[in-house]
Amino acid sequence: MYQSTLFSKTKKETPPDEVSLNAQLLLQAGYVDKLVAGVYSYLPLGLKVLNNIQEIVRAEMNKIGGQEILMPALSPKANWQKTGRWEGFDVLFKLKGSGDKEYALGASHEEVVTPLVDKYVNSYRDLPVSLYQIQTKFRDEPRPKSGLLRGREFSMKDLYSFHRDQADLDKYYEKFIAAYKNIFSRCGLDAKLVKSGGGTFSKFSDEFQVFTPHGEDIVFSCSKCDLHQNKEIFAGDKCPNCQGKLEENKAIEVGNIFKLGSKYAKDFGLTYTDEKGQEQDVVMGCYGIGISRLMGAIVEVHHDEAGIIWPASITPFKVHLIPIGADKNDEVKSETDKLYKALQAKNIGVLYDDRLDMGVGQKLADADLLGMPVRLIISAKTLENGGCEVKRRDSDKVEIMPFDKLVEHLEK
Amino acid sequence: MYQSTLFSKTKKETPPDEVSLNAQLLLQAGYVDKLVAGVYSYLPLGLKVLNNIQEIVRAEMNKIGGQEILMPALSPKANWQKTGRWEGFDVLFKLKGSGDKEYALGASHEEVVTPLVDKYVNSYRDLPVSLYQIQTKFRDEPRPKSGLLRGREFSMKDLYSFHRDQADLDKYYEKFIAAYKNIFSRCGLDAKLVKSGGGTFSKFSDEFQVFTPHGEDIVFSCSKCDLHQNKEIFAGDKCPNCQGKLEENKAIEVGNIFKLGSKYAKDFGLTYTDEKGQEQDVVMGCYGIGISRLMGAIVEVHHDEAGIIWPASITPFKVHLIPIGADKNDEVKSETDKLYKALQAKNIGVLYDDRLDMGVGQKLADADLLGMPVRLIISAKTLENGGCEVKRRDSDKVEIMPFDKLVEHLEK
Numbered sequence: 128m129y130q131s132t133l134f135s136k137t138k139k140e141t142p143p144d145e146v147s148l149n150a151q152l153l154l155q156a157g158y159v160d161k162l163v164a165g166v167y168s169y170l171p172l173g174l175k176v177l178n179n180i181q182e183i184v185r186a187e188m189n190k191i192g193g194q195e196i197l198m199p200a201l202s203p204k205a206n207w208q209k210t211g212r213w214e215g216f217d218v219l220f221k222l223k224g225s226g227d228k229e230y231a232l233g234a235s236h237e238e239v240v241t242p243l244v245d246k247y248v249n250s251y252r253d254l255p256v257s258l259y260q261i262q263t264k265f266r267d268e269p270r271p272k273s274g275l276l277r278g279r280e281f282s283m284k285d286l287y288s289f290h291r292d293q294a295d296l297d298k299y300y301e302k303f304i305a306a307y308k309n310i311f312s313r314c315g316l317d318a319k320l321v322k323s324g325g326g327t328f329s330k331f332s333d334e335f336q337v338f339t340p341h342g343e344d345i346v347f348s349c350s351k352c353d354l355h356q357n358k359e360i361f362a363g364d365k366c367p368n369c370q371g372k373l374e375e376n377k378a379i380e381v382g383n384i385f386k387l388g389s390k391y392a393k394d395f396g397l398t399y400t401d402e403k404g405q406e407q408d409v410v411m412g413c414y415g416i417g418i419s420r421l422m423g424a425i426v427e428v429h430h431d432e433a434g435i436i437w438p439a440s441i442t443p444f445k446v447h448l449i450p451i452g453a454d455k456n457d458e459v460k461s462e463t464d465k466l467y468k469a470l471q472a473k474n475i476g477v478l479y480d481d482r483l484d485m486g487v488g489q490k491l492a493d494a495d496l497l498g499m500p501v502r503l504i505i506s507a508k509t510l511e512n513g514g515c516e517v518k519r520r521d522s523d524k525v526e527i528m529p530f531d532k533l534v535e536h537l538e539k
Numbered sequence: 540m541y542q543s544t545l546f547s548k549t550k551k552e553t554p555p556d557e558v559s560l561n562a563q564l565l566l567q568a569g570y571v572d573k574l575v576a577g578v579y580s581y582l583p584l585g586l587k588v589l590n591n592i593q594e595i596v597r598a599e600m601n602k603i604g605g606q607e608i609l610m611p612a613l614s615p616k617a618n619w620q621k622t623g624r625w626e627g628f629d630v631l632f633k634l635k636g637s638g639d640k641e642y643a644l645g646a647s648h649e650e651v652v653t654p655l656v657d658k659y660v661n662s663y664r665d666l667p668v669s670l671y672q673i674q675t676k677f678r679d680e681p682r683p684k685s686g687l688l689r690g691r692e693f694s695m696k697d698l699y700s701f702h703r704d705q706a707d708l709d710k711y712y713e714k715f716i717a718a719y720k721n722i723f724s725r726c727g728l729d730a731k732l733v734k735s736g737g738g739t740f741s742k743f744s745d746e747f748q749v750f751t752p753h754g755e756d757i758v759f760s761c762s763k764c765d766l767h768q769n770k771e772i773f774a775g776d777k778c779p780n781c782q783g784k785l786e787e788n789k790a791i792e793v794g795n796i797f798k799l800g801s802k803y804a805k806d807f808g809l810t811y812t813d814e815k816g817q818e819q820d821v822v823m824g825c826y827g828i829g830i831s832r833l834m835g836a837i838v839e840v841h842h843d844e845a846g847i848i849w850p851a852s853i854t855p856f857k858v859h860l861i862p863i864g865a866d867k868n869d870e871v872k873s874e875t876d877k878l879y880k881a882l883q884a885k886n887i888g889v890l891y892d893d894r895l896d897m898g899v900g901q902k903l904a905d906a907d908l909l910g911m912p913v914r915l916i917i918s919a920k921t922l923e924n925g926g927c928e929v930k931r932r933d934s935d936k937v938e939i940m941p942f943d944k945l946v947e948h949l950e951k
Binding site for chain 2: 133168239
């Protein structure tokens with residue numbers, strides 16, 4: 128893509144009303160725009176990142192048998208009353224429509240997915256079922272100050288699994304832990320599995336937490352074994368497993384998984400008939416990942432003083448192509464054009480900084496802020512040296528490479 | 540995909556509370572589920588169709604320079620007050636959140652996109668700009684009875700273009716008409732360009748209308764020239780162009796495009812500085828396509844008494860593979876498995892009806908209802924005749940083809 132045609136532009140200053148690091152960087156770089164507190168628009172580059180994260184999540188969910196659906200945000204009051212969450216879910220947005228109909232805006236989808244599954248599941252032969260969606264959630268957070276980490280409207284993947292008994296749920300739950308580990312590692316995050324409180328319907332839940340200095344959560348980690356516990360449930364000063372010393376970490380929760388038991392199945396009469404003709408309650412699990420939160424978490428982890436450093440798996444463009452002096456040197460311009468076309472021909476994503484009226488310093492500062500993982504610089508000097516300068520965003524090492532070798536290298 | 544693993548199932552009966560043909564067929568076939576009036580969930584096959592339509596729309600919008608973004612549904616009351624639509628937009632959903640903050644749920648996005656563009660456009664050099672999103676819209680329709688044609692929550696592509704003057708808008712508007720014609724024709728629809736009323740901000744707008752017996756709109760068409768006018772604006776009994784005879788058609792509006800002038804630019808102070816340093820109002824256009832409505836319209840047009848007939852461009856699977864007698868004949872089973880793998884290896888989408896306990900009649904009735912464009916039947920008899928039976932959903936012609944020739948044929 129030609130950078131001159133890009134709608135969004137970088138800003139010189141950090142936006143004054145943002146206190147979170149992820150929102151400061153994403154706003155300054157033009158990835159997102161803030162409409163009101165906790166509500167963001169995704170601009171062209173930001174939407175590409177969001178979509179790349181979605182694709183990773185989607186692939187891993189499909190791999191473990193998840194079937195993708197799309198449920199609505201509007202859901203009727205009656206469903207939320209059945210589960211006790213019309214009053215019990217503190218951040219639920221409620222609204223009234225024509226004919227005095229009352230709705231909630233989906234903050235989670237047990238109230239929609241459970242009666243939906245009830246329409247299609249009758250027998251043990253119909254189980255297990257695993258349904259997920261990547262959809263917009265609404266939660267009326269009282270004071271959203273963490274940028275993409277806690278929004279009033281945000282993108283979420285939520286999967287619900289339905290089983291004949293606890294043992295089948297337990298087995299699936301283990302598969303899920305593995306799938307989540309894949310997702311976070313593919314997104315460039317080292318997420319720890321952390322025991323946490325279970326809320327209303329189970330004693331414990333499992334969270335995936337990424338340790339960063341600006342996390343909202345506190346996790347106690349054993350320095351000897353691999354035990355991690357959320358502060359919520361932790362009591363004591365030594366590891367309950369091995370008596371090892373504990374470390375306190377600030378962390379961002381990037382995913383959570385719950386065993387729901389039959390709470391929602393009972394609320395909606397979701398049962399199945401077993402081999403003996405007996406009616407049994409379905410057992411459920413639910414598994415969430417905030418897609419936009421994940422984007423924020425990645426920025427919190429992958430940045431330096433100059434800007435964002437995108438992991439290659441989710442970057443909007445793999446390569447940032449920057450000619451220097453192209454306004455005065457036709458060869459620099461034509462060679463850059465040539466390399467741009469060669470990279471495009473190999474389906475390597477390139478952002479081409481074709482802005483002729485922009486100084487070198489500003490171009491390089493923009494590239495640092497925007498954070499594409501590979502930067503290619505072409506000038507009269509690099510051409511003289513036989514090609515273009517290659518620099519990775521996360522390293523200071525600079526290399527000169529001829530074009531053909533470079534394209535081959537990037538294709539890998 | 541193995542049909543036995545599919546979450547959704549076909550129903551024997553038409554749902555009693557649906558009066559629209561598109562919703563009856565889509566519900567019976569298990570493409571969608573109704574939560575409340577005008578609010579649907581998309582089940583696995585339905586979501587595939589929706590995504591296929593989105594991909595066609597996205598490709599055509601990118602081709603004419605549209606940049607994709609994603610704006611939120613929640614938008615602050617103040618923005619809607621500025622345009623007079625807090626009170627003036629009759630189907631606007633309104634809600635109150637924490638701190639007594641009031642929001643509208645986006646029914647259209649002029650109130651969000653105009654101030655967004657104002658943050659990035661200053662000079663004539665920043666224009667034109669063309670931004671679109673594929674996003675969920677909310678409209679509190681009083682009595683939604685038309686299935687996917689008129690929902691309270693629905694998927695829409697809305698594009699907004701920003702220009703330095705009317706002439707530049709007019710030029711872009713013509714490009715748009717061509718892009719929309721491509722979209723509808725790629726979706727298997729013959730959409731007519733129809734002059735219609737312009738609403739508050741322009742005298743006329745242009746609609747794309749598909750003629751069907753159950754359309755909500757009425758269009759008068761000239762039998763001699765290519766003039767089409769919505770009943771809204773039409774007066775008279777002969778074509779105003781050529782005095783030709785007029786025909787009355789029922790139609791579904793599948794897209795509309797408006798020249799907005801500077802109404803919204805003025806509301807939000809969106810101006811630019813021209814070459815002479817003068818401040819000028821930006822001129823806007825807006826261009827909508829209801830993605831879910833398009834899905835409904837396609838069903839209204841492409842069906843017969845037995846079910847849906849998907850155009851190949853948007854079908855969830857190209858091929859429906861149906862073995863007959865596989866429960867009793869190992870060769871039928873193993874040959875079908877072999878063909879399934881061969882088709883998958885060529886990236887040809889296949890729904891494999893692997894249900895062993897299901898009778899032939901039910902399998903074929905399901906295939907008719909579900910509507911995949913190509914049906915392949917394998918039985919002892921077809922194997923004896925040298926391959927499998929090939930039948931297109933929209934034709935009665937049946938052909939026997941050997942597997943290798945068939946795969947080659949379908950790859951095209």
